[in-house]
Amino acid sequence: MEEQRFSQPEDSQFANTDHATRDRALFDQIAEKYCRKDLLPATQHARRHRLFQTLKSVQMPPHADVLEVGCGAGFAAKYLEGRIGSYCGVDYSENLIHYARAHNSGPEIEFVAANIKDFQPGKSFDLIFAIGLLHHFDDLDSMLESTVQLLNPGGWFIANEPQPGNPLISLARRVRKRIDSHYSSEQKELTAKSLRSACERAKLSSVQIVPQGLFSTPFAEVPLHPQWLFTPVSILACFTDKIVERLPEKAFHSLSWNLVVAGQRQEH
Numbered sequence: 119m120e121e122q123r124f125s126q127p128e129d130s131q132f133a134n135t136d137h138a139t140r141d142r143a144l145f146d147q148i149a150e151k152y153c154r155k156d157l158l159p160a161t162q163h164a165r166r167h168r169l170f171q172t173l174k175s176v177q178m179p180p181h182a183d184v185l186e187v188g189c190g191a192g193f194a195a196k197y198l199e200g201r202i203g204s205y206c207g208v209d210y211s212e213n214l215i216h217y218a219r220a221h222n223s224g225p226e227i228e229f230v231a232a233n234i235k236d237f238q239p240g241k242s243f244d245l246i247f248a249i250g251l252l253h254h255f256d257d258l259d260s261m262l263e264s265t266v267q268l269l270n271p272g273g274w275f276i277a278n279e280p281q282p283g284n285p286l287i288s289l290a291r292r293v294r295k296r297i298d299s300h301y302s303s304e305q306k307e308l309t310a311k312s313l314r315s316a317c318e319r320a321k322l323s324s325v326q327i328v329p330q331g332l333f334s335t336p337f338a339e340v341p342l343h344p345q346w347l348f349t350p351v352s353i354l355a356c357f358t359d360k361i362v363e364r365l366p367e368k369a370f371h372s373l374s375w376n377l378v379v380a381g382q383r384q385e386h
């Protein structure tokens with residue numbers, strides 16, 4: 119990976135600050151490591167798979183103006199190139215946005231360093247999506263409300279969220295919170311029911327929730343070595359998940375790592 123200059127916040131400096139400041143500081147701190155996930159073939163394959171499986175829940179207009187909230191290092195912009203009209207990525211980690219601008223920019227691609235609750239783009243979007251974001255919000259209702267305001271009437275909001283329904287996965291996450299200092303210990307657990315009611319409170323209609331990721335998700339999250347071994351295994355895991363994710367949702371709902379929640383802003 120090309121040498122990047124990332125500013126490193128001091129942990130102790132943020133001990134008495136609010137949730138969003140601590141979360142932003144954590145992502146600034148781990149930015150360099152975070153960016154690498156999409157550079158390793160095994161991880162990249164699983165992350166592309168997760169993105170496309172997330173977005174397939176809605177019919178996207180061909181020239182859609184798309185906003186990604188919590189875009190991280192902005193690789194989704196590259197994965198979606200040629201499939202959408204324009205892409206705007208927002209993230210409050212300045213280090214991640216710095217990387218995104220340097221490596222994932224292009225025509226009709228824009229990256230903004232901002233907290234979504236303060237983001238005022240002066241335009242609205244046909245589709246807003248977020249991967250792994252909602253459980254970082256301290257106030258889900260007000261964050262969702264401000265996000266939904268940025269949708270065109272009839273536009274879709276889609277989020278991919280870790281689900282706590284599988285006790286084994288839930289345990290694995292709890293262990294990781296304790297032992298991995300790069301994993302936020304303040305993340306919430308959002309059940310299908312709580313996601314649905316949050317979307318309904320944000321006045322989204324046609325809310326749907328589908329399970330996502332049975333074998334591929336660990337490859338999207340944890341870079342495994344050697345790549346010559348784990349790349350084909352990751353490809354196989356994604357291929358298997360593509361088949362599994364076509365099964366009736368009840369067949370693997372409580373086993374999946376993630377839930378995709380989608381809702382539409384009402385037409386006036």
Ligand SMILES: C[S@@+](CC[C@H](N)C(=O)[O-])C[C@H]1O[C@@H](n2cnc3c(N)ncnc32)[C@H](O)[C@@H]1O
Binds near residue numbers: 209211255
């Ligand atoms: C788990 S990461 C996911 C990043 C990216 N979507 C991915 O899949 O790699 C969550 C991201 O959301 C960002 N984030 C969290 N709360 C935010 C907020 N209120 N406004 C903007 N970005 C936020 C964090 O900085 C972080 O980059």
